[in-house]
Amino acid sequence: MSTRLSDEEVARFQAEGYFLKRRALSAAQAAECRARIEAMEERLGEECNVRMKIKAHVVSPWMTDLARHPAILDAVESLLGPDILLFGSSMFAKAANSPKFVSWHQDSAYYGLTPNESVTVWLAFTPSNRANGCLRVMPGSHLEADYEHDETYDPQNLLARGQTIRGLDDARAVYLELEPGEFSMHHVRTAHGSLGNETGDRRIGLAFFYMAAHVASTLGRRSALPVRGEDRHGHWDADPLPRLDLDPETLQYLTDMWSKYQSKEVRQAALAGKI
Numbered sequence: 001m002s003t004r005l006s007d008e009e010v011a012r013f014q015a016e017g018y019f020l021k022r023r024a025l026s027a028a029q030a031a032e033c034r035a036r037i038e039a040m041e042e043r044l045g046e047e048c049n050v051r052m053k054i055k056a057h058v059v060s061p062w063m064t065d066l067a068r069h070p071a072i073l074d075a076v077e078s079l080l081g082p083d084i085l086l087f088g089s090s091m092f093a094k095a096a097n098s099p100k101f102v103s104w105h106q107d108s109a110y111y112g113l114t115p116n117e118s119v120t121v122w123l124a125f126t127p128s129n130r131a132n133g134c135l136r137v138m139p140g141s142h143l144e145a146d147y148e149h150d151e152t153y154d155p156q157n158l159l160a161r162g163q164t165i166r167g168l169d170d171a172r173a174v175y176l177e178l179e180p181g182e183f184s185m186h187h188v189r190t191a192h193g194s195l196g197n198e199t200g201d202r203r204i205g206l207a208f209f210y211m212a213a214h215v216a217s218t219l220g221r222r223s224a225l226p227v228r229g230e231d232r233h234g235h236w237d238a239d240p241l242p243r244l245d246l247d248p249e250t251l252q253y254l255t256d257m258w259s260k261y262q263s264k265e266v267r268q269a270a271l272a273g274k275i
């Protein structure tokens with residue numbers, strides 16, 4: 001079955017800033033992905049959250065393939081058109097009975113993209129629901145003014161800088177509950193976050209950040225992964241591709257990208273046009 005969105009679904013996304021939901025993987029395939037992630041964690045001796053951020057798709061060939069999954073790209077194409085690049089991807093895992101959370105934030109405040117024609121796909125490898133801290137969004141917030149973010153660097157916050165929008169009304173939040181293998185989508189300007197995990201199992205998902213190929217970087221020259229159609233604009237260098245699981249070369253690249261993304265100084269220099 002096609003995962004493309006109907007005209008009515010596209011109109012709803014444009015009004016609400018999110019879409020729930022489509023299926024990319026069977027439950028068995030999602031369980032297989034979880035097993036692969038846990039095997040990589042075993043080899044690395046750390047949780048996937050620690051390093052698989054911002055360019056998680058360069059960690060292993062199967063993750064690059066997932067970023068190019070036709071069921072995901074058909075849905076994304078309905079929103080961004082036929083020429084699509086992947087700007088980044090991040091693993092979001094929450095341990096069982098963990099208070100770790102994601103504060104309300106807008107990705108557009110940090111991604112440095114112009115125009116803001118970018119959509120996040122959140123793909124579930126485990127059930128993701130209110131009890132285990134699923135993604136939640138503030139409907140219509142993508143149409144509002146840019147929000148101020150406080151950078152709290154709270155260690156319980158899964159975000160790099162603990163970036164937080166204060167004063168949003170939780171009662172307006174919509175919770176994007178998913179079964180393993182399903183995905184939701186939200187606009188790059190939609191305020192979103194998540195609460196802690198109160199269940200006895202992990203909650204694991206992978207967020208893919210797609211953009212239309214004509215979108216440019218406002219933070220200096222960067223790289224992206226072409227995933228569909230043509231790039232006639234050349235705004236982005238090509239991401240390196242992993243040759244094997246946990247390819248040491250691309251892992252190093254990922255580590256460098258992640259520390260640049262976390263660094264306030266680098267972001268400020270880029271905004272000032274110095275890099």
Ligand SMILES: O=C(O)CCC(=O)C(=O)O
Pocket residue numbers: 092102107120122133134135192193194205207
């Ligand atoms: O997985 C979460 O809890 C938050 C995800 C998120 O912030 C994102 O997908 O951009």
